[in-house]
Amino acid sequence: MKMTILNGERATTVDSDSGSSIGVADLLNATGWQLKAEGLCQGDVCVPVRDRNELVVDDAVDLAAFAKALRRPVVIDAGAGVAALGESTAEVGDKLHNRIAPDFTLADINGQEMTMSKIGRKKKVLVVWSSW
Amino acid sequence: MPSCVWIDEDDRIVRPPDVTPVNDLFKDFTGIDSSLHHEELRAWxxxxxxxxxxxxxxKLQNVPTGDDELARLHRRVAAHLHRVGNDDAAGPHFETARTLAPWDWTIHRGSLPLEGDDPFGKSFFDYVENWGANGAPGYAWGNSALRSDRSSTD
Structure with a gap:
């Protein structure tokens, strides 16, 4: 079956036997993390994995174990073939308490992608509303 | 109702998210004078x-709880399933999101159109009444804090 992984601003569809795990080879593309001897790694940062047998079964990464290892929340609907990964609540709290504005990319009114960090050293006012 | 957050040249938040009406059209509802934000913005x-x-x-940042984060994920799953035409599977995720974050307007009202409901309909106004009866939680909290700050210096 196919499974869609919602991670940050990305949605990636991969093959999944169970609806709750994805192939080791698909992990990097779907999540930005990859499995190495050191543990789960993103760039130069690696997080040790205490129970690799819980994380990897038959060459597939269990998404619940993956989220647990990274202390990230996850919602998995195996029947519908979709999972959403969130950010670590502790990391979000630390960033907000330290006043760090998370970067983001959105389409502007002309459909062109705009990334906040590329605006440069300017004052920025982010206005959010809904037209309902 | 627009909300604003100010971010400085170093990408640091210098004014937390806050309800900031453009004009006074809904002043009776919000109790917020729109000119306050305008004046502060000019001064900055x-x-x-x-x-x-x-x-x-x-200290004024509204840090999401674990349930808030899970609610957002359930809503994200629901919205995705709705987009791909699987509304039967989406429904329980919408409901779980509401249960986990009952006073989150984005989750509640923002989900109504995706569920075929009217964001200006009876279910919305029932929600508003219930929310008001519960002390209007989660809304304009920052503004209240900022306004008390202003009133002490005005």
Whole structure:
């Protein structure tokens, strides 16, 4: 079956036997993390994995174990073939308490992608509303 | 109702998210004078004057709880399933999101159109009444804090 992984601003569809795990080879593309001897790694940062047998079964990464290892929340609907990964609540709290504005990319009114960090050293006012 | 957050040249938040009406059309509902934000914004842009001490900005951030984060994920799953035409599977995720974050307007009202309901319909106004009866939780909290700050200096 196919499974869609919602991670940050990305949605990636991969093959999944169970609806709750994805192939080791698909992990990097779907999540930005990859499995190495050191543990789960993103760039130069690696997080040790205490129970690799819980994380990897038959060459597939269990998404619940993956989220647990990274202390990230996850919602998995195996029947519908979709999972959403969130950010670590502790990391979000630390960033907000330290006043760090998370970067983001959105389409502007002309459909062109705009990334906040590329605006440069300017004052920025982010206005959010809904037209309902 | 627009909300604003101010971000400085170093990508640091200098005014936390806050309800900031463009004009006074809904002043009876919000109790917020729109000119306050306009004046503060001019003072910051033109003179670099901030309305809050930076030490207080971090304290006023509305940090999501674990349930808030899970609610957002359930809503994200629901919205995805709705987009791909699987509304039967989406429904329980919408409901779980509401249960986990009952006073989150984005989750509640923002989900109504995706569920075929009217965001200006009876279910919305029932929600508003219930929310008001519960002390209007989660809304304009920052503004209330900022307004009390202003009133002490006005």
């Amino acid at each position: 842009v033109k003179g670099g004057v901030l309305p809050l001490a930076l030490a207080d900005v971090g």
